[in-house]
Amino acid sequence: MNIDLSYLNINKYRNMYKNLSPSELTEFSIKRGEGFLSNKGALMINTGKYTGRSPKDRFIVNQESIRNKINWGNVNLSIEEDIFNKMYDKILNYISDKDIFVFDGFVGALKKYTLPIRVICERASQALFANQLFRRPTEEDLKCFTPEFNIISVPGFKAKGKEDGLNSDAFILVNFDKKIILIGGTSYSGEIKKSVFSVMNFLLPQKGVMPMHCSANIGQDNKTCLFFGLSGTGKTTLSADGERRLIGDDEHGWSNEGVFNFEGGCYAKTIRLDKEKESQIYNAIKFGTVVENVVADENRVPDYNDGRYTENTRAAYPINYIDNIEESGVGGNPETIIFLTADAFGVMPPISRLSKEAAMYHFMSGYTSKIAGTERGIIEPQATFSSCFGEPFMLMNPAVYAKLLGERIDKYNTQVYLVNTGWLSGGYGNGDRIKLSYTRTMIREALKGKFKDVDFVEHPVFKVMMPTRCPGVPDEILNPRNTWQDKEAYDETARKLAMKFSKNFEKFKDVSEDIAKAGPEV
Secondary structure, eight states: OOOOOGGGTOOOOSOEEESOOHHHHHHHHHHTTSOEEOTTSOEEEOOTTOSSOOGGGEEEEOOTTTTTTSOBTTTBEEEOHHHHHHHHHHHHHHGGGSOEEEEEEEEOSSGGGOEEEEEEESSHHHHHHHHHHSBOOOHHHHHTOOOSEEEEEETTOOOOGGGGTSSSSOEEEEETTTTEEEEESOOOTHHHHHHHHHHHHHHGGGGTOEEEEEEEEEOTTOOEEEEEEOTTSSHHHHHOOTTSEEEESSEEEEETTEEEESOSEEEEEOTTOOTTTTHHHHHHOSTTOEEESOEEOTTOOEETTOOSSOSOOEEEEEGGGSSSBOTTOEEOOOSEEEEEEOOTTSOSOSEEEEOHHHHHHHHHHOEEEEOTTSSTTOOSOEEEEOGGGOGGGOOSOHHHHHHHHHHHHHHHTOEEEEEEOSBOTTSTTTSOBOOHHHHHHHHHHHHTTGGGGSOEEEOTTTOOEEESOBTTBOGGGSSGGGGOSOHHHHHHHHHHHHHHHHHHHTTOTTOOHHHHTTSOOO
């Protein structure tokens, strides 16, 4: 298939490599010095200065067509079109003597809502990343492929910061009118994935579809479950369940036809990856997988416990590297939703049931906590809130997404649970983290509907409903206060966290009283 990029004004380049296979892209990556193969054949690369997303460098071109729909602010930064155009011209000049790698594919497993994309990369390793993360086309698809959005990624091109009207040498610029995303100055492949996710999060609500930063799986009874949670809460680990088919691990849409995966792959965190507890992910790291910023020894064996480059080590692999998957990428309307939080303060219940209003409140809050060692400067637990469990990628007002959630809970009688995968008995540094086996047991009981016959009690501060028993889990831990020796210290810590919830929720001005009152008692 011949690809003419003149519609993007890309007319000069050294060589173009179109829709190569993973084997070919891996070979190019090795030859070009972009990485090396691990002992299991995975492509090991180091992304250098940027080992994670650069949120202060992501801009949306301020255009009349979208101006009143974007939730502008510290997350969604605005940029004028002339700055975008100048950077575009500089990139065209930059790639005029470079090899480029092109990947054509799709975002969205449900054909009605599929977005055809074209990713144009300076590096073969990023083209391999795109091939493994997005939905791959068939030979028939490529015969008449027309991209709707184009992503141009040039890690080697550095911006001049303020001189270019930007914040640093890295940039991610989204232009909805031209349907182009420019990425430069950063080798972190997650910028490609998350910029496309952001586009979907803007386009789909206007089609009546709820975009979600969540994982999803489906049981032998063909009932679908969603897992929402920020990084480190166990979203990928808990959704990779040998008893349930994985629909996807990170990004989905919820339409009237059901839930559908945006992607064709997984982008799993690997820091402290445990071969026994997380065997699905561990075994997926093989030839064809792109591994970012993981340290390897002299025998090229990855050391997942070594975070010298970053705690945000990653592996990108196609979803069929997981044993038990839903190949269609589509599931029914979910009967159960799990909100995950890793509460380092040790005060949130291990599992609790939420009303519709409480679900909307906690969805808009998106709470978890950061602990010492995860980011520079953090020496004790910190509460963090990310609206919709994915604020950096949600371009519209959080209330838009929460409204879509509430409508679906009503329509499909979906049950929502808040699950704490964090600490008990005094919190981080004093108590113990909740056992993964207990968390898995509680979630499985919820999915089987076993909590319907269990008594619930309301938490006096957080006002969520706590079960009094769960087979396979000690009764005393179901109410976290029981695990603290100093009950007054528990009460004080719970009140302090409740105040953080309340303070964070003050920014949501146009929320109904029912939703606001469903939050913690201050």
